[in-house]
Amino acid sequence: MDIVIRAAEPGEYEELGEITAQAYLRDGLLDFGESDAYLGELRDVAKRAAAAEVLVAVERGSVLGGVTFVPGGGPMADIAGPGEAEIRMLAVARAARGRGAGEALVRACVDRARAVEGCARIVLSTQRTMHSAHRIYERLGFARTPGRDWNPLPHLDDITLLTYELTL
Template identity: 85%
Template sequence: MDIVIRRAEPGEYEPLGEITARAYLQDGLLDFGESDEYLSELKDVAGRAAAAEVLVAVENGRLLGGVTFVPSGGPMADIARPSEAEIRMLAVAHDGRGRGAGEALVRACVDRARATEGCARIVLSTQRTMHGAHRIYERLGFVRTPERDWNPIPHLDDITLLTYELTL
């Protein structure tokens, strides 16, 4: 396996946005009312890269997927508290799955969190149906934190996001 994890380059922002949006759409993860707004956020890799660190998984020059790593106190954090980093928008193209790209992206985020001074934990939110991602998180030592579960769209009760954390 020749998967390389590195910082996204500007020429990859648009293709990564498409991979991310397509992954969420094909997995049925955008079937709620404000999906158009979140779809725009998923596609806005340049905006994410300006506020956080966007990493990509590349195999033999082919973009497989990406993730957004939000360092402790970063403006893109949804649930991170002081001394916590956050993982956001992990996505791997459907035809690139099963090769270890998702796990390699999560491992790279964990490594970055460990290298961040004062960072004690890394946290993330996930949808109930993201079973493949849950398996990756649990295999890497993340534990569920149900007391932190939250709803990004309060008027829709069925959109509660599950949370996980890894103590570093």
């Protein structure tokens, strides 16, 4: 399998947005009250690409999935502080799962973080039920950081996001 990781092209934004939205929907990750608003964020790849780096995994011309790499602060950073890069919205199409695209996307983010001057860590947030993603992060050396866990919707008690970090 020859998976290529590269910057998403504008002509792929709609497809990647739908892959991301469907990954979250089909995995039951949007079962909270404000899911429609977040679904719009997941689909809006152009907005992410304007504020961060959106990468895609492509095989034989087909987009398998993507991720948003945030090299520093800014509007796309949820938890990154000074000297930290952040991974957001990792998603792989259901039909492409188990073939290494997710891990290749995370590895590409780690490589990019290492190339950012002054970047000491790469951080991310994940939902409790994203077990496949957790395995990727742990296999690549990320460690859980429970002290950074947070709730993006404080009025809903059961939406605590788990956090991980990798020291570079």
